[in-house]
Amino acid sequence: MKEFFAKFVLAVKAHKGRTVAISVAAVVLIFAIITLSCFGAVTFNRFATGYVPTEADLALINENPENQYARVLIIGVDGMGDYVNRMEKGSMPNYEKLFGGFTTENGMVVGASVTHTGLAVYPTISAQNWTSMFHGVRPFYHGIKGAASNKDLENGKTPNEKYPSFIKAYLDAHPEGKVLSSCTWKAVNNGAIEDLPQVKKINNDCETVYAIANGNRDEAGNAIIRNEALVSRIKAETAVDGYADETYALTDAVTVQRIIDETAAEDYKIAYMHLNQVDSAGHSYGNNKHAYIKAVSRVDVLLGELYRAYEARGWLDDTLFILCTDHGHRYLQDGTGHGGNSDVEVTVTFAIAGKTVKQGAPGKYVNTDLAPIVAYALGVKADENWQGKVPYGMFTLLG
Numbered sequence: 001m002k003e004f005f006a007k008f009v010l011a012v013k014a015h016k017g018r019t020v021a022i023s024v025a026a027v028v029l030i031f032a033i034i035t036l037s038c039f040g041a042v043t044f045n046r047f048a049t050g051y052v053p054t055e056a057d058l059a060l061i062n063e064n065p066e067n068q069y070a071r072v073l074i075i076g077v078d079g080m081g082d083y084v085n086r087m088e089k090g091s092m093p094n095y096e097k098l099f100g101g102f103t104t105e106n107g108m109v110v111g112a113s114v115t116h117t118g119l120a121v122y123p124t125i126s127a128q129n130w131t132s133m134f135h136g137v138r139p140f141y142h143g144i145k146g147a148a149s150n151k152d153l154e155n156g157k158t159p160n161e162k163y164p165s166f167i168k169a170y171l172d173a174h175p176e177g178k179v180l181s182s183c184t185w186k187a188v189n190n191g192a193i194e195d196l197p198q199v200k201k202i203n204n205d206c207e208t209v210y211a212i213a214n215g216n217r218d219e220a221g222n223a224i225i226r227n228e229a230l231v232s233r234i235k236a237e238t239a240v241d242g243y244a245d246e247t248y249a250l251t252d253a254v255t256v257q258r259i260i261d262e263t264a265a266e267d268y269k270i271a272y273m274h275l276n277q278v279d280s281a282g283h284s285y286g287n288n289k290h291a292y293i294k295a296v297s298r299v300d301v302l303l304g305e306l307y308r309a310y311e312a313r314g315w316l317d318d319t320l321f322i323l324c325t326d327h328g329h330r331y332l333q334d335g336t337g338h339g340g341n342s343d344v345e346v347t348v349t350f351a352i353a354g355k356t357v358k359q360g361a362p363g364k365y366v367n368t369d370l371a372p373i374v375a376y377a378l379g380v381k382a383d384e385n386w387q388g389k390v391p392y393g394m395f396t397l398l399g
């Protein structure tokens with residue numbers, strides 16, 4: 001052994017240059033492996049697992065009317081993370097009713113699949129996640145990325161056309177279809193959803209709230225919303241506060257009311273809404289603060305309004321309900337906002353309820369999965385470039 005080391009030292013001395021080169025190469029290689037491992041650990045968990053439905057899976061839907069949905073209602077709640085799971089038991093009665101599984105008055109059993117350990121894509125920025133949710137791929141691919149991505153999307157920057165949204169995928173397969181999108185945060189309408197003749201987009205902001213308070217008429221002279229109680233509330237609250245809606249509570253109420261009004265006039269195949277008050281409270285006060293909890297509670301009230309409207313129309317039997325969110329929020333002591341990789345920012349709730357949904361908790365859900373989930377439920381083939389999958393254990397007819 002001693003002899004071996006003596007020889008080794010001599011050899012090293014004789015080839016000093018090569019030894020240095022090999023050592024440097026080894027150090028560089030080790031650093032590269034460590035860097036790649038860290039990068040992989042951060043990003044790898046965002047890779048979707050689940051089904052890519054086959055033609056036979058889709059035929060089970062398309063050839064059997066009892067497996068088809070008349071419509072999908074998607075409730076997008078910005079910035080809610082997994083907070084519904086942290087709310088006091090019983091404080092979210094409408095959420096619990098809608099996503100707890102129920103039997104309709106016609107005896108239809110509506111299953112609910114809910115996870116509170118879903119994952120946002122990284123970074124946990126709104127525009128990047130919503131675009132991933134609609135277009136089924138991570139931000140590097142759809143191209144809405146970088147520090148200015150929220151503003152870019154608001155200003156109408158469009159994602160890479162190679163990755164269509166589930167709305168476009170649906171309309172390509174069913175050109176006669178109709179889609180509605182009512183948003184408090186305009187970025188989803190302006191950038192994430194393609195401009196297509198079959199898609200009706202409505203953006204609601206403070207100006208909309210003022211317009212409702214000041215006569216409730218649009219440019220054509222028609223009522224903006226058809227809910228006198230809400231009109232009165234908006235008039236009263238804006239009169240007292242002197243401003244429209246700093247918290248987005250009123251704007252979100254308008255966003256939901258317009259879904260209720262528009263779907264009463266026409267039965268859209270996909271109706272999407274984007275609510276913003278939870279995110280706003282998170283930015284102003286941080287996760288777990290009173291204002292944040294109140295905002296989540298107010299979303300529950302809106303869920304109740306949707307549920308009752310759909311119930312009154314006899315639509316609970318053949319509607320697929322989805323509740324989704326882009327990311328959560330940091331605690332105040334860590335700085336308000338989001339964008340990082342902490343548990344509270346990354347972890348999201350995903351809830352889905354419908355007659356073909358398997359009661360319980362699904363397998364791993366990542367935000368890129370929204371697109372393939374909606375497409376599958378409507379019997380539409382997943383786009384071949386989507387990275388999202390239909391999570392295991394989410395539907396009764398899959399797997």
Ligand SMILES: [Zn+2]
Pocket residue numbers: 078079125126127279326327
């Ligand atoms: Zn957001």
